[in-house]
Amino acid sequence: MSLLIAGSIATDHLMSFPGKFSDSLVVDQLDKLSVSFLVEDLEVRRGGCAANICFGLGNLGLGPVLVGAVGEDFADYRAWLERHNVDCDSVHVSETRHTARFVCTNDSSMAQIASFYAGAMSESREIELKPIIDRVGDPDYVLVGPDDPEGMLRHTEECRRRGYRFVADPSQQLAFGEGPLIRQLIDGAHILFSNEYEATLITQKTGWSREEVLDRVGTWVVTLGAEGVRIDQKGAESIVVAAVPEIEKVEPTGVGDAFRAGFLAALTWGLGTERAAQLGCLLAVYVVEQVGTQEYTLSRADFLKRLEDTYGAEAVKEIDPHLTTIRP
Helix, strand or coil: CEEEEECCCEEEEEEECCCCHHHHCCHHHHHHCCCCCCCCEEEEEEECHHHHHHHHHHHCCCCCEEECEECHHHHHHHHHHHHCCCECCCCEECCCCCCEEEEEEECCCCCEEEEEECHHHHHHHHCCHHHHHHHHCCEEEEEECCCCHHHHHHHHHHHHHHCCCEEECCHHHHCCCCHHHHHHHHCCCCEEEEEHHHHHHHHHHHCCCHHHHHHHCCEEEEECHHHCEEEECCCCCCEEECCCCCCCCCCCCCHHHHHHHHHHHHHHCCCCHHHHHHHHHHHHHHHHCCCCCCCCCCEHHHHHHHHHHHHCHHHHHHHHHHCCCCEC
């Protein structure tokens, strides 16, 4: 069995603004918006939602299959991911476009202003899943993350047609995707991931109520920032899992991707959804404490201590046996 993670692969350009964006915005003049922020630093990091999730899964000892499109400038990034247990053999390499770029500025309140250049990502629509699955075996899950919209639709429709269990993670595409696109991306998903704001976009744009969304997906996992995560299933009481306290909040980019990695790892190990959310929250806190989405390292002793401090000894008892690759 395998995990296929389809979505964006990108380089992140991360900047920090010491003030607050809101101090420079005049609400009744937003139609004439023209502002510039003097940033303090620039960090160039590896990123992209699919690559971030794969990195997290690889750090937990799994061997996820990365599915996406890149430019010929991907060689160093490929080597990095492969050193962290990621299967990159099915990544499509464009002959004409660069790997995607994410440019993001955070202010002192952790608000973000970001832009995304798709580049080679637009060629993900050319990727078929079946040849990949013929190579690696039947998937536990196919996660369809934010990517070229046509590519996301192709992967989702192929999952439904061939009976692959898929995880819908439309994320950034919800901001400009219209109702018909969003309905097609989430209908029939075994798991739907979103944050709280995206959950509202989903119901507003699809025209479906929360209950109607739950009629169409198996499990809806809604991240709540500092409040943790909520897990909803049709006919069941919501499960709310608290976040792991951070030592220092440094930079939020990629936190949701790490959460997804931890959540899917736990499900792959046969653990329940509550334990999966706990592992996801634990992995996520390592990202918010760093600049960059793939800069964290895991120490087994520290990892298990933070797990026990937040969720108790029973969580350690269930998760510990699966952490076979994390260093002491």
